[in-house]
Amino acid sequence: MSVKIAVVGATGSVGREILICLAEADIVAADAVVAIASDRSVGSQVSFGEDDDLTVQALTGFDFKGITHAFFAVDSKTAAKEAKKAVEAGAIVIDCSDAFRLEPGVPLVVPGVNDAALGQMKKNIVATPSALAILLACALKPLQEHVPIKRVVVSSYQPVSGLGRLAMDELFSQTRGIYVNDQPTKEHFPKQIAFNVIPQVGEFQGDGYTTDEAALAGETRKLVGPDILLTATCVRVPVFIGQAAAVTVEFDSALTATAAREFWRKTPGLSVIDHRTTEGYVTPVESAGDDHVFISRVRDDKSVPHGITFWCVTDNTRKGGGLNAVQILEGLLKAKGKK
Incomplete structure (x- = not known):
């Protein structure tokens, strides 16, 4: 057929x-x-x-x-x-x-x-x-293949396009209205999104996590490893396109930021842009229209024996x-x- x-x-x-x-x-x-x-x-x-x-x-x-x-x-x-x-x-x-x-x-x-x-x-x-789970899985899997991941802490910065075209229209309308002193009208967000960030993506559960935060933990375990512990705070930001996250990973044994960069550089679909200078990183704006997952701000986490911290971004409508x-x-x- x-x-x-x-x-x-x-x-x-x-x-x-x-x-x-x-x-x-x-x-x-x-x-x-x-x-x-x-x-x-x-x-x-x-x-x-x-x-x-x-x-x-x-x-x-x-x-x-x-x-x-x-x-x-x-x-x-x-x-x-x-x-x-x-x-x-x-x-x-x-x-x-x-x-x-x-x-x-x-x-x-x-x-x-x-x-x-x-x-x-x-x-x-x-x-x-979800776009966030895709972003996270692409970044974590090459590390998990070399050193088992113990725990992940994620703070996400999620664009309005994740809620669809009408949500994008609302951000545009609110932004334009503020410049002419119109009172922002909210329909698709729990609070004003223009010139603001909203620490709620999904509905609240009894334990204080949102449905999206809980789902991210389940999806990550299904994609990367069933024993990974994950806690997340998901934040909606006034950006049209581009999923971003700040991620801290704790491992069972030693894995340095230098080693992580090398593992990522050998992985198709990942691009490490980490120059440790002003503008030496990727933001959601630069990710729009691109198929890669970008990783920046890679450094050793000095608060635990074996850990790294990094920033990652992808176009949520394409790879995400x-x-x-x-x-x-x-x-x-x-x-x-x-x-």
């Missing part, structure tokens, strides 16, 4: 990035891709590469028969309901929501980190991790979103001998 792809949520920021990455990867022609979104987007056009446009079809009532692979770039409630319909019709689902990430029998995959997990797929669903999903598709096709 020839490859036929559906992109559900094609008009959203991650869905559009999936289409861009699909076209760049040259996996299929435009006529083998179906763009799907909510009823309000039906009939609109989305780009596929430089020369083609796809007409958006409605998710409501869509028949997935004949679709071999379906990307889901929608909210978790919609994904949990509609992805199973795609599977029942014979498709393999690559889901970008949090609906299936920690579900047994559903591999959580970052290509280049745990590719072998694709062979453990039991439900014809593969989950792509659309690109990771398309790389999963490439891995599936390679395993089937179709690419």
